[in-house]
Amino acid sequence: MNPSPETVVLAPEVPSSRPPAESATSLAARLRQPLRAIAQNLHPARWGLLLTTLVLVVLWGLEVAASGSTAGSVLLTQASMVRIGSDGRPVEAEARPVTLPHLRERPARDESGVHEYRLAFAAPSSPRASAGEMLAAFLPQVCASFEVRLNGQLIDARGKLADPHPGDCYEPALTPLPPGLLKPEGNRLDVRVAGQALTQVASRERAAQLAPVRIGPHAALDPLHRQTLAFNLGATHALATVAAVVGLAALVLRASSQLPYFGYFGAAALGWALLAALLTGAALPLPGIWTELLIAAFAPPVALAAMLYLLRYCGLRVVWLEVAVALQCVVVPASLALAAPDRIHSVALPWVTILVLEVIGVGMVFLQRAWRYSRNDFWIGAVALSAFVVTMAAELLGSPGAVLLPGKHAISVALVVMFAGMVGRMHQLFQGAIAAAEQGRVQAERRLLQATADMEQNYGQMAELRVEQVTAKERKRIAADLHDDLGAKLLTIVHTADNDRISTLAREALEEMRLSVRGLTGRAMQIGDAIGDWRSELMTRFSHGGVELVWNAADELLMSERAMSARAYVQTTRILREAVSNVLKHSRATRCEITIRQDHNDFELTIADNGKGIPTELDGKLDRGHGMSTMKGRAKQLQGQCLVESGPGYGTTIRLTLPL
Incomplete structure (x- = not known):
C-alpha cells in the first residue's frame, strides 16, 4: 500500500484587534491546530524515529550537563615511552617520544609486553587548586592493566601487569594525586x-594503548569520569541486556507464531x-588468545542470522549467499586458528569488513523490496536504520572520551527499534486477521x-411437487374411470338409441367427456394434430349448419413439432366450440373464416363471420351472454386474452391469443 503524500499547510497569523484575552485564546487555538494536523498526518511508523531522536538528544544533553567543566585542567598529549622487561626494569637506555593516544602495534619477542609512558607536567594553577583542592589524573582509555606512579611513588594500579585482561580497556580511570607528592x-x-x-x-580497541591524560581538580574530573564510565560500560551493558531480552522474546514469538x-x-x-558482552569485558576462564579467537569466530554466525532474518522477512531465499555465509x-x-597468535587482527579485519x-x-x-x-x-526498516544512524552520530559526537568500538550502542538500539516495529506490525496483522x-x-x-x-424453499417446492404428483395420479384415475365407465355407457347410447336427438346428445357428451379426459391426463398435444382435429370437427358442424368455412392455416403448422399443454388444448377447443356455436345459433352468417397463426412465443386463433353482428342494445353487455364471459375467463386462465369485435351489419370477430 503506497502511502499518500503528507502535507501540512500552516496559515500565516493575522494581527487581531480584539481584546487581549480573546486574542490570547485565539492564538492558543491557532497554535494547537497545526500541531494537531502534524500529529494526524505523521505516519505512525515514523513516531519511532521521532521518539528515538528525542530520547538520544535528551540523554546527550543530560550527559553534557552532568559532565561539568574541565576549566583549570591540563591535557597531556606528549609522552616518552620505554619498554619494560620481565624484571620490571627498562630494556632501553633512552625513552623515545610518542604522541597520545598511542597504540602498541606489534609484539616483540624480547619484552614482557609492558610499556611505560612518562608524562611531565606542572601542577595546574587555579583558584580551586590554590585553595588546597586535591588534583587527579583522568585516564579515559588505558588498555588493559596499568600502574600509575607520581614522582616515582606508586599511587594506583588495575589488574596485574603479568596477566592483563583486555576487557578492562573500556573502563576509564580517575587517580587522585596525593598533595604530598606534588611539586x-x-x-x-x-x-x-x-x-x-x-x-x-580481534578488535583495535582491545590492543594495549593509552589515551591523552588530563590533570585537574578531582571535583571537576569526577563527573567526566562517571559520564565516560556510564557511556562505555553502563549504557553498553544495559542496551546489550535489552537486546538479549528482545532476542528471547523473538524466540518465544517464533515458537508461538x-x-x-x-x-x-x-x-x-x-x-x-x-x-x-565479550567485547566489553565479560570474564571467561580462558587465556586471552582464546578469548580473541572466540570473539572473531562469533561474528559470522551473528551476521548469518541477521541476513537470514532480513531475507526471510521480505520473503526471499538467496541460496548461494546463504551457503557462502554459512561456509564463512x-x-x-x-x-x-592458523593466524594465531600474532596475526589475528590482520585476518579478522578483512573478514569483518566482508561480513x-x-x-x-x-x-x-x-x-x-519492502518499498x-x-x-x-519499509518504514519499520527505515526507522531502525535511522535510529542506528542517529545513535551512531551520538556515539561519535557526544562521547566524552575516545570512542570505543563505534556502533556498539547503535546496533543495540537498532535491534530494539526493529523488534518494536515487528511486534507493532504483527499486532496490526493480528488485528487485520481478527477483522477478516x-x-x-x-x-x-x-x-x-x-x-x-433455500432449503425451506426447496422443501416447499418438493411439497408442492408431491401434491402435484398425487393430484396427477388422482386425475389419471378419474380419467380412466370416466373413459371406461361413462364413456362405454355413452357409446352404447349412441349406437342403440332409437331417437336421433338422443343419439346426437350422447355423441356430443361423449366428445366433451373425451376432451375432459384429455385435460385430466395432462398429455401435451402437438399443434399440427390439434389443428387437424379442430378442422375436422368444424367442417362437420359448419356443413350441417349450412355455413361456408374458410380455413386459413399455413401448411407448415400441420408439420409443426411445437406442442401445447393439455390444459391449453382443452380450453382452446372449448373456446372454439363456444364461438362456433354462437355463429351457428345467433349470427345468421353464411360464411365463417378461421385463421390460425403462430410465431416464436404466441399462438393466435381468429374466428370471423359475416353475420348480423351484435345488436347495439347489447353493446357493453357482452360478458352477460353468448358465452363471452366464459371464453374470456378461459383465456385469462391460460395467461392469454380473448378480444371480441362486432357491430350491427358487420359480423363478429373473435381473436384468441395464447402464450406458448
Missing part, C-alpha cells in the same frame, strides 16, 4: 601499561548481546441463512 614544577607521571599488541587482538524470521532475529539479537562460519575460525558489506547489501535489498511490496515493512475472521463469520452467517432459506 610546583617538574612533576612526572609514569603510567605502565600491559596488554596485547594490535596483531594479537511459527514465523521463521522471528527465530533468525532472536538468534541475531542474542548473538549480538553475547558478542557485546567454518572458514573464519579455521583461518584465525559488514554483506549485511549492508542484504539490508538494501530488504529496503528496496516495492510493503510500505509498512469477523467478516468471514458474518459472511458465513449470511450464507447459512441463505442456505436455510
Whole structure:
C-alpha cells in the first residue's frame, strides 16, 4: 500500500484587534491546530524515529550537563615511552617520544609486553587548586592493566601487569594525586601499561594503548569520569541486556507464531548481546588468545542470522549467499586458528569488513523490496536504520572520551527499534486477521441463512411437487374411470338409441367427456394434430349448419413439432366450440373464416363471420351472454386474452391469443 503524500499547510497569523484575552485564546487555538494536523498526518511508523531522536538528544544533553567543566585542567598529549622487561626494569637506555593516544602495534619477542609512558607536567594553577583542592589524573582509555606512579611513588594500579585482561580497556580511570607528592614544577607521571599488541587482538580497541591524560581538580574530573564510565560500560551493558531480552522474546514469538524470521532475529539479537558482552569485558576462564579467537569466530554466525532474518522477512531465499555465509562460519575460525597468535587482527579485519558489506547489501535489498511490496515493512526498516544512524552520530559526537568500538550502542538500539516495529506490525496483522475472521463469520452467517432459506424453499417446492404428483395420479384415475365407465355407457347410447336427438346428445357428451379426459391426463398435444382435429370437427358442424368455412392455416403448422399443454388444448377447443356455436345459433352468417397463426412465443386463433353482428342494445353487455364471459375467463386462465369485435351489419370477430 503506497502511502499518500503528507502535507501540512500552516496559515500565516493575522494581527487581531480584539481584546487581549480573546486574542490570547485565539492564538492558543491557532497554535494547537497545526500541531494537531502534524500529529494526524505523521505516519505512525515514523513516531519511532521521532521518539528515538528525542530520547538520544535528551540523554546527550543530560550527559553534557552532568559532565561539568574541565576549566583549570591540563591535557597531556606528549609522552616518552620505554619498554619494560620481565624484571620490571627498562630494556632501553633512552625513552623515545610518542604522541597520545598511542597504540602498541606489534609484539616483540624480547619484552614482557609492558610499556611505560612518562608524562611531565606542572601542577595546574587555579583558584580551586590554590585553595588546597586535591588534583587527579583522568585516564579515559588505558588498555588493559596499568600502574600509575607520581614522582616515582606508586599511587594506583588495575589488574596485574603479568596477566592483563583486555576487557578492562573500556573502563576509564580517575587517580587522585596525593598533595604530598606534588611539586610546583617538574612533576612526572609514569603510567605502565600491559596488554596485547594490535596483531594479537580481534578488535583495535582491545590492543594495549593509552589515551591523552588530563590533570585537574578531582571535583571537576569526577563527573567526566562517571559520564565516560556510564557511556562505555553502563549504557553498553544495559542496551546489550535489552537486546538479549528482545532476542528471547523473538524466540518465544517464533515458537508461538511459527514465523521463521522471528527465530533468525532472536538468534541475531542474542548473538549480538553475547558478542557485546565479550567485547566489553565479560570474564571467561580462558587465556586471552582464546578469548580473541572466540570473539572473531562469533561474528559470522551473528551476521548469518541477521541476513537470514532480513531475507526471510521480505520473503526471499538467496541460496548461494546463504551457503557462502554459512561456509564463512567454518572458514573464519579455521583461518584465525592458523593466524594465531600474532596475526589475528590482520585476518579478522578483512573478514569483518566482508561480513559488514554483506549485511549492508542484504539490508538494501530488504529496503528496496519492502518499498516495492510493503510500505509498512519499509518504514519499520527505515526507522531502525535511522535510529542506528542517529545513535551512531551520538556515539561519535557526544562521547566524552575516545570512542570505543563505534556502533556498539547503535546496533543495540537498532535491534530494539526493529523488534518494536515487528511486534507493532504483527499486532496490526493480528488485528487485520481478527477483522477478516469477523467478516468471514458474518459472511458465513449470511450464507447459512441463505442456505436455510433455500432449503425451506426447496422443501416447499418438493411439497408442492408431491401434491402435484398425487393430484396427477388422482386425475389419471378419474380419467380412466370416466373413459371406461361413462364413456362405454355413452357409446352404447349412441349406437342403440332409437331417437336421433338422443343419439346426437350422447355423441356430443361423449366428445366433451373425451376432451375432459384429455385435460385430466395432462398429455401435451402437438399443434399440427390439434389443428387437424379442430378442422375436422368444424367442417362437420359448419356443413350441417349450412355455413361456408374458410380455413386459413399455413401448411407448415400441420408439420409443426411445437406442442401445447393439455390444459391449453382443452380450453382452446372449448373456446372454439363456444364461438362456433354462437355463429351457428345467433349470427345468421353464411360464411365463417378461421385463421390460425403462430410465431416464436404466441399462438393466435381468429374466428370471423359475416353475420348480423351484435345488436347495439347489447353493446357493453357482452360478458352477460353468448358465452363471452366464459371464453374470456378461459383465456385469462391460460395467461392469454380473448378480444371480441362486432357491430350491427358487420359480423363478429373473435381473436384468441395464447402464450406458448
